[in-house]
Amino acid sequence: MSPGDVARLAAQGLSDREIGDALGCSSRTVLRHRVRHGIPSRWVAPLPEHGSRARYVSGCSCAACRRANNAHTREYVASAQRLTAAAPRYAQPWTPDEDAQLLSARSVAATALALGRTYVACRVRRAKLLAAAKEAPTT
Ligand SMILES: [Zn+2]
Numbered sequence: 585m586s587p588g589d590v591a592r593l594a595a596q597g598l599s600d601r602e603i604g605d606a607l608g609c610s611s612r613t614v615l616r617h618r619v620r621h622g623i624p625s626r627w628v629a630p631l632p633e634h635g636s637r638a639r640y641v642s643g644c645s646c647a648a649c650r651r652a653n654n655a656h657t658r659e660y661v662a663s664a665q666r667l668t669a670a671a672p673r674y675a676q677p678w679t680p681d682e683d684a685q686l687l688s689a690r691s692v693a694a695t696a697l698a699l700g701r702t703y704v705a706c707r708v709r710r711a712k713l714l715a716a717a718k719e720a721p722t723t
Contacts, residue, residue: 585609587621594618599627666688678709686710686719 585607598701600618606615607614618625632638635648637656668674682699685716686692696706 585617587617590614590617591620591623591638594623595627595629597626600625602627667702671696671700671702671705674702674705683709683713687713698721 589607590603593606597706600614601616603665604611617623631642631644634646635652636646637649637652640649640653651706682701685695685699687705688695690698692706695701697721699706701709
């Protein structure tokens with residue numbers, strides 16, 4: 585493999601993996617050659633299909649992509665509602681006992697289930713408690 589081979593194939597728009605396949609080496613080896621010899625990659629990742637949320641996120645707002653994104657958003661909201669419905673202590677004030685349990689060694693997910701709180705709420709509360717403890721050490 586010569587730097588010229590890599591440069592020629594890269595200029596054609598081949599990915600490092602495709603270049604490696606053509607030259608009989610790994611994509612990591614191709615990458616190493618490109619970095620060492622300053623050969624830019626001309627490969628551009630293909631866009632996701634229309635009618636997918638991924639394509640919507642990448643900037644397309646055609647009807648099919650908007651439909652896919654709307655479906656995703658509906659599912660996301662429904663999922664969040666299921667989670668809060670399963671968390672009877674949702675939006676209730678935190679108690680000192682809950683704070684102590686959050687700081688215990690048990691996993692956040694297990695604590696959230698035990699407390700009847702959402703996982704996200706417990707993650708956020710625990711981070712706040714840890715930050716406060718770091719700011720004002722009680723020892
Ligand atoms: Zn589209």
